[in-house]
Amino acid sequence: MGNHMLSSDLFCDQFSTEEMRKVFSDENMVQKWIDVEVALALAEAECGVIPVEAAKEIANKGKAELFNFSNIKEGIDHTWHPIVPFIREFKTLCIDDMGEYIHWGVTTQDVMDTGVVLQIKEGLQIVEKDLKRLENILCYLAEKYKDTVMAGRTHGQHALPITFGYKVAVWASEVNRHLERLEKLKPRVLTGNVSGAVGTLASLGDIGLEVQKTLMQKLDLNVPEIAWHVSRDRLADVTTFLGMVGATFGKIANEIIQLQKTEIAELAEPFQLGKVGSSTMPQKRNPMACEAVMAISQLLRHKSSLGIESMFQEHERDMGPWQAEWAFIPEMFQLSSGLLYHMSWILEKLHVNPDAMLENLNKSKQLIMSEAVMMHTAKTIGRQEAHDLVYEIAMEAYEKDTTLSEILKANPRIKGIMSDEEIDEMLNPINYVGLSQKFTNQVIMKINKGNKVTT
Structure with missing residues (x-):
């Protein structure tokens, strides 16, 4: 390049x-x-x-x-x-x-520091506007899909059922905290620095x-309250904030990429005719926009540490570390704007496939419901005993490549605890999403309350 x-x-x-x-x-x-x-x-x-x-x-x-x-x-x-x-x-x-x-x-630094704070003020207004837009988009998705059941995953494996709205609400809550951070850092950051040669006026x-x-x-x-020529924590506040914003949306972009894999196909970034995935494989619909966000996220995360590095200054003024700010602060704001713009487009037009979510949920042949069986069984034989029993049953189902239901119904100890009808009801993933909807609603209510205009 x-x-x-x-x-x-x-x-x-x-x-x-x-x-x-x-x-x-x-x-x-x-x-x-x-x-x-x-x-x-x-x-x-x-x-x-x-x-x-x-x-x-x-x-x-x-x-x-x-x-x-x-x-x-x-x-x-x-x-x-x-x-x-x-x-x-x-x-x-x-x-x-x-x-x-x-x-x-x-002095020179008075003018340049105060000047860059004025630029940062304009830049943060754009970032705040974009974050609020993304927060609203995420709230819409969370509300729309709060009852759409999917596999929750830990360590890359099926864990327990959740709803897609719950997953999105976790993202929305994180974005909401970024807006709270932004509001709190403004008074510190939006402070001028006209103080004279060594700050004494x-x-x-x-x-x-x-x-x-x-x-x-x-x-x-x-x-x-005093000159900050060599106290660069105010600017480190900004770079840390932008780095965290980059990490949040890099994570979301990566999640979309993972769930867009051909074998999963639960999500997909927007596509329009003319968007090309490959120069040699015409069939490809690659998550190019999400990959761009991940690249920008990587840059932001690494550059955010430069704000901390620039806090290391000598005496009453030090031009070396200060000059580095001239490069990485404008870069971070510009990169952040690209990341937020792309994420708004991706999430606003995100393709969600509930049918694939349901199909994938059933791929574990009911093993995703093992915790529900264990907790029910524990009421009769105790938690640790129930864990060991259901573990043995689950491993047998794995090895025989059959359903959890089949092994449960054939197990004499389970037969003494629950009926076949109870087993069938218990193994329905829709009945074990916990408080997914409640937590989703809590996030939406908090955000909507914060966005409510009072007159």
Whole structure:
């Protein structure tokens, strides 16, 4: 591959979305730097630090489309500095040396940290919107299939009957917790970082706190209690969150892939004529979208650890680990957008095959109901004794490749405990889904209550 997938004209939409790419574009990044500088100038003018006329001129010229990006790039290449060339370009746009008041009393990281928080704010709004959409889709599926019985599996084997709605409700509950996490991390993450060279605001003196507060009000960000130049836990909060979101939907995509296998065929990702599974096997309907989600999930999970790594900083500012954030934070947001977009399409149009679920449920020849038999038998002979007895019966059924019913009805100890009619009733999987429907309803009710608009 000759290009990064996020910037590839061919593959960018398989890994991200245009909406999120715009948030983390050069144009929007520079606009956020401008927004910080403009808010700073206006705050300083209100606090009597710089002339009001200068602040007005800076605000008037605070539009990214007025900037020459080629000049900024050339300046960055020459100076090895990300903000000085930007400030010089900004200054040239202002009349009567008003540009001399740009960046008054602050440092590079102040502007870039606060700028990226503004980008993160926009990015999280998109993520939240997409998560809520997915939560609603999952609630719909859970409600629709809450009575559809299927085999529950543990260790890759049939375990006990569940309903498909219950399986989906487990996913929906996890997504709901992600939305709760997002709500709780916002106050920590959406906090500016304008604090001066080493975070003490020495350059602004006693008026510094007032400037800082006024500036953050203009940007609609929280005021830090102290500088976080080398305290990167706020951003690690974000990367951990995105990594967890990636893990959730990677898991769901993988589950769909497993249940789409030819031998199982209980689920299938959407298909439309023209979707190609193979360049050589025309019959293939491969789960290509789910596989794309799994790939993105893998990237997100691995990149999330970089947020933790960047918490390791030196002294009062450290540019090495900080620069790494410039790469992986935009990447993670863009990858997350691709993952959530694909999952919305997959789940909204998911093909569910209840007939295959029922057919597969019966493939174990009633062995999936062994626990029900054991629990009923335990009432008469005790739990451990019942386990050993039903174990022997189940293994016999395995070896003889026959039904559990046949071996149970032939066992003299079982005959003394239950009738053939009781055995037949007990071995009906529909009668042993436990509280699948109740748990499903609890999840749906919780989510619907949280989404209810109060007036």
